[in-house]
Amino acid sequence: PLFIGSILLFSLAIVPGLPTVPFLLLASFLCLMGYWVYREGKIQEALEDSKKDGGRPHAGGEGQPSAPPPASPEDVMRLLTVDPMEAEIGYAVIPLVDPAQGGDMLDRIGTIRKQMAMELGLIVPPIRIRDNIQIKPTEYILRVRGAEAGRGELLPDHYLAMNTGSAEEEMVGIPTTEPAFGLPAVWIAPEMREKAESLGYTVVDAPSVFATHLSEVIKRFGADLITRQEVQKLTDMVKEGAPAVVDEMLSVLSLGEIQKVLQNLVKEQIPIRDLVSIFESLADNGKISRSVDFLTERVRESLTRLITLKVQDEEGIVTVAALSPNWESKIKAAIEGDLLQGWQFSLEPKEVQQLIGAVSRAAEEMTMQGHQPVLLVHPDVRLVVRRILEGSLPSLIVLSYNEISQSAQLKSVGMVE
Incomplete structure (x- = not known):
């Protein structure tokens, strides 16, 4: 009521013909009285709340929010729950996810989950998406069981242009790295898309960049699921x-x-x-x-037939690079034990690096020729060779002679010496 009276007196003070100064003084006095009464009422409420809480004071003092109540054991236990997969996104990426803003990323994630089930037989659990204000606005982080498995950047109003080797002219834009395969790329404005495609660049939109990266992360870390x-x-x-x-x-x-x-x-x-x-x-x-x-x-x-179908091309040809007998003999001699009882491997570090280098060069040549890199080895050393190479060449396929169908047509592009 005091505040209302103050407002009425202030209104009268600005009416022509009435004394202005007295009304303004009275309005100010009532306003101060109203504030004092309001403040005393708040203090009394705080004291009553304190009595209800058993006399325990609120943290922070006057003018600051009270401390939240202590978490119950059930609340603490929830903090220990780890999502199988989650994606943390910066606030600038939210429009790509929010259907209300035209984002279709949720639909793409659903498609990827179905694709993984069809291709690998892997049931990918629902992927939790949440915003994270602690990362850059255009950034996202992919996590598998709480651990970071991939990170990238998305510019929603741009396209990502990648030079796969056929383009000679450089595009003007924001330099970056394609997150799934680590290729050099550049973010370009929408109006530059047609020019980039005409020059031989591979151009994709931001949601496709995220979808490709997510697919590769699932393939690489799917075993953890x-x-x-x-x-x-x-x-x-x-x-x-x-x-x-x-x-x-x-x-x-x-x-x-x-x-x-x-x-x-x-x-x-x-x-x-x-x-x-x-x-x-x-x-x-x-x-x-x-x-x-x-x-x-x-x-x-x-699973020979299934593996053969996976590595053969449209013409039914399986193109491979074969590991030389010299390397196979060295590796076999370095194996202690066997698969039945357990084994250890004792090849010299220098020789390990030589093997990795030789296989890397062969895989690069196969890629440049348009072939999927496949290394063919003796069954006795397949697992050991794979373990040696998986850290440096995780996408390299290592097959033994026993894993290729007898009806398949083999084509060797060379020997890894």
Whole structure:
């Protein structure tokens, strides 16, 4: 009421013909009285709240927000939950995700999940997307089980132009690096798109950059998504149609051993859709040895036709670079033990670097010729060669002679010496 009276007196003060100064003084006095009464009321409320809380004072003092109540054990336990996959985005990337702003990234993520199920037999769980004000506005981070698996930058109103080798003229734009494969690229304005394409650049929009990067991260780290619980779901699914296979397999192997075999397959991009064939091989070979490496190699050999289809071109030709007998002999001599009982590897570091360099050059030549890099080796050394190269050449396919169908047409582009 005091504030209302102050407003009325102030209104009268500006009416022509009435004394201005007295009304202004009275209006100011009522305003001060109103503020004093309001302040005293707030203090009294705070004291009453303090009594209700058992006399415990609020942190921060006057004019500052009180401290939040202590978290319950249930709230703390929620903090320990880690999402299988998540994407953190800067605020400038939000329009690409928000359907209300025309963003279609959620639909693309759904398509990628279906694609991974079709290509690899990998069930990708829902991917949580959340904004993060601590990163750059145009940045995003991909995480697998809480650990960073990839990072990139998106300019929503630009296109990414990549020179795959056919373009000679440089484009004017914002230099960057394509996040999925680490290629040099440049962000260009929309009006420069046609020119870039005419010069031979590969041009994609920002959502496509994110989708490609996400696909590659899933392929590279998809094995981490295969948990024992997921394996239990897969075995339950197969058991509905092939109970005998599942029962026989589980009689000789644990869920953990099956999990590790499936993880090994996915790490090398071997599809696990044909679970019946995989489980049959595990049931047969699990009686011989429970070594995960041994089981993985035997399962791969049971998927020969599938592997061959994956590496052959449209004409049905499998183009490979073969590892020389000299290298195979060196590697075989450096292996202590075997796949059945366990093995160790003792090749000299200098020789390891020489092997990596020789294979890298062969893979680069195959890529320049338009072929998918495939290294063909003896079955006895395939796993060891793969372990040597996986850190430096993670996308290189290493196959043994036993993993290529006899009906396939082989074409060798050279020998890795």
